[in-house]
Amino acid sequence: MTTHQQEHQVSMRNEIQCFSRFAVNLHISVLQTHRNRSLQDTGNGKLEDGTHDGKSVVQVHSKRNNIHLSLLCLLLGVFLIMLLDCCRSSSESWVLLGSAGIPIWDWSSVCVVLLFTVLQMVLYYLPVGQVAEGKMGCDGKHLKYKLNGLYAFLLTVVLLLVLWFGGVLRAGAVMDKIFSLVTAGMAISLIFSLVLFLCPIRTPSSAHVTYDSTAKPLLKFALGQSMDPHLGIIDIKHFVMVRIGFIGWAMMDLNYLLTSVEMKNWSLSLLLVIVFQLIYILDFLIDEGSVLTTKEFTEEPIGFIMILGEFIWIPFFSSLPVYFLLQRPNSIHFLSAVPICLLFGIGFLIYYLSNEQKDGFRKNPNDPAYARLNTIRSPAGSSLLVSGWFGWVRHPNYLGDILMMFAWCLPCGFTSVLPYLPALQCFQLLRKRANEIEESCLKKHREAWREYCRQVPYKLLPYVY
Numbered sequence: 001m002t003t004h005q006q007e008h009q010v011s012m013r014n015e016i017q018c019f020s021r022f023a024v025n026l027h028i029s030v031l032q033t034h035r036n037r038s039l040q041d042t043g044n045g046k047l048e049d050g051t052h053d054g055k056s057v058v059q060v061h062s063k064r065n066n067i068h069l070s071l072l073c074l075l076l077g078v079f080l081i082m083l084l085d086c087c088r089s090s091s092e093s094w095v096l097l098g099s100a101g102i103p104i105w106d107w108s109s110v111c112v113v114l115l116f117t118v119l120q121m122v123l124y125y126l127p128v129g130q131v132a133e134g135k136m137g138c139d140g141k142h143l144k145y146k147l148n149g150l151y152a153f154l155l156t157v158v159l160l161l162v163l164w165f166g167g168v169l170r171a172g173a174v175m176d177k178i179f180s181l182v183t184a185g186m187a188i189s190l191i192f193s194l195v196l197f198l199c200p201i202r203t204p205s206s207a208h209v210t211y212d213s214t215a216k217p218l219l220k221f222a223l224g225q226s227m228d229p230h231l232g233i234i235d236i237k238h239f240v241m242v243r244i245g246f247i248g249w250a251m252m253d254l255n256y257l258l259t260s261v262e263m264k265n266w267s268l269s270l271l272l273v274i275v276f277q278l279i280y281i282l283d284f285l286i287d288e289g290s291v292l293t294t295k296e297f298t299e300e301p302i303g304f305i306m307i308l309g310e311f312i313w314i315p316f317f318s319s320l321p322v323y324f325l326l327q328r329p330n331s332i333h334f335l336s337a338v339p340i341c342l343l344f345g346i347g348f349l350i351y352y353l354s355n356e357q358k359d360g361f362r363k364n365p366n367d368p369a370y371a372r373l374n375t376i377r378s379p380a381g382s383s384l385l386v387s388g389w390f391g392w393v394r395h396p397n398y399l400g401d402i403l404m405m406f407a408w409c410l411p412c413g414f415t416s417v418l419p420y421l422p423a424l425q426c427f428q429l430l431r432k433r434a435n436e437i438e439e440s441c442l443k444k445h446r447e448a449w450r451e452y453c454r455q456v457p458y459k460l461l462p463y464v465y
Contacts (some may be wrong), residue, residue, distance in 0.1 A: 073222055073304060077186040080316055081179050087324045087418055106180035113184045113311070116251070119159075120243035123152035124234050134292040143228055145235055145292060149242045150285040156247060157254065164258055171258035175326070178316070185311035193304035196236070197221045201229035209301045224303025237302045240310040241291055248315035250281045256322045269332045269411035270325045276344050276408035277319070283352075321412050321419035330413040337411075344407035351400025354389035358397070361385060376455075378448040386455050393458045394438070398430040402460070434459050 081104070129148025136142055163169035174181075197220070209225050229236045253274050260266035284290070291297055300306070316323075332340075361370050365383060374391065375383040389396040405423040412419035438459070441449045459465055 076308060077182055077312060080312055081182055083320065084178055084323060087327045089327060102176065103180050105183050106177055109177045109180035109184040113181065113188050120152060120247065121234060123155060124239060126151055132289045132292060135298050145238050146233060147288045149288045152243060153247050153250060153285055156251065160254060171255045172262050174255050175259045182312050182316055186308065189308040189311045193307050196229065197225060200225050222304050224301035227301050229302065237297060240307055242288060245310035245314035246281055246284055249318050250278060252315045252319040253277050253322055256326055260326060265329055267329055267331055268337055269330050272337060272340060272411045273321050273325060273408045280404060318422055320422055321409050324412055324419040332411055340407055340410050344404055347400045347403025347407060351397050354396035354400065357389050376448050376452055378445040384448060384452045386452055391456055393460055393462055394456050395434045395460055398434060399460050401430060402427050
């Protein structure tokens with residue numbers, strides 16, 4: 001077992017850049033990608049940082065947390081609409097919180113979001129896919145999860161294409177309601193979260209979250225009171241993370257693609273970004289079980305912030321480069337696309353192969369395939385890889401993620417920082433996550449970790465950082 005199993009996953013005007021940094025500082029890591037495949041090693045399957053007798057205790061250190069959470073709950077949707085609006089051509093007329101002619105609220109958008117949510121709930125019951133065991137529940141049994149997200153995604157794509165080819169759906173009409181789709185997602189997230197807050201779902205296997213006496217109701221509502229709520233066989237946290245967040249992101253990308261076909265303005269740059277993002281999403285859905293070991297999934301309760309993020313932040317913010325290209329087309333030469341494709345391919349290989357090496361060594365360190373890898377023995381009883389991918393940088397899978405995300409931003413050109421914001425946020429989140437992991441490793445492995453850092457001095461970027 002290696003220390004590298006502690007890694008996991010894990011994404012303009014000056015005012016927009018300030019808002020972006022503000023959002024990062026408010027710990028939007030619960031809203032971003034859940035791709036990376038590892039978790040802190042607790043050894044016994046229980047939660048750390050205050051888990052006693054089946055109850056996970058969330059500590060509140062200052063009243064500032066309440067202020068931050070209040071601002072985040074109020075401003076996240078507004079900020080996202082501003083970002084989308086900034087992508088539009090500067091020649092178009094502008095009104096507060098939206099361009100002229102684009103409604104902020106529309107009941108048909110509410111119906112679209114509701115129908116998508118209900119469809120994903122129905123597809124959760126598909127009699128296909130494996131049932132995987134996750135973390136240990138409070139009743140001493142492993143929690144079980146239905147991993148059929150890939151099949152749900154494929155059926156959703158087929159349904160979308162049938163509606164589009166049949167003339168029932170016009171993709172451009174959906175894009176014209178982009179702002180009202182965001183507000184509809186906010187409203188449904190609020191209702192969903194209120195129901196979960198006022199009528200918490202208690203199961204024998206689910207840990208109950210308690211707060212100290214200084215915690216305000218807003219904090220409990222924002223962060224959540226349940227760790228693993230279930231509705232029938234549906235694990236709500238797994239449902240919003242995978243079915244709403246990632247499949248919703250893919251549906252927005254495909255809708256943008258169909259819109260470009262309708263408008264007859266598709267381009268190589270647009271196709272590159274969409275293909276790259278769909279590869280990224282498909283890789284996640286194929287290895288859907290990887291989400292079960294992320295920190296967000298195992299150690300954080302589900303509340304309004306997480307639900308809101310999966311309904312609006314993942315689908316709309318992650319697809320921002322595609323929306324940007326629809327509003328401000330950018331043509332690139334075929335020869336320019338080659339190095340961009342190489343960058344994405346290199347990032348994908350680094351991410352995939354480093355995770356494979358880490359997972360394989362963790363499962364069987366005596367495998368002949370790893371016989372030539374150098375290790376450092378830790379006082380904690382585990383081994384630290386100091387060669388292979390983890391002898392290059394200390395977090396190679398994070399580096400792969402970053403390269404892929406910057407690759408799908410490059411076709412947007414350099415006229416604006418807007419399409420680069422998801423990648424910049426991803427870099428900031430992964431950098432902070434790497435620092436947290438290294439602090440934990442230093443406490444656990446002491447001198448062995450210091451020696452590893454001496455032999456492998458770079459965290460993310462070789463010879464740079």
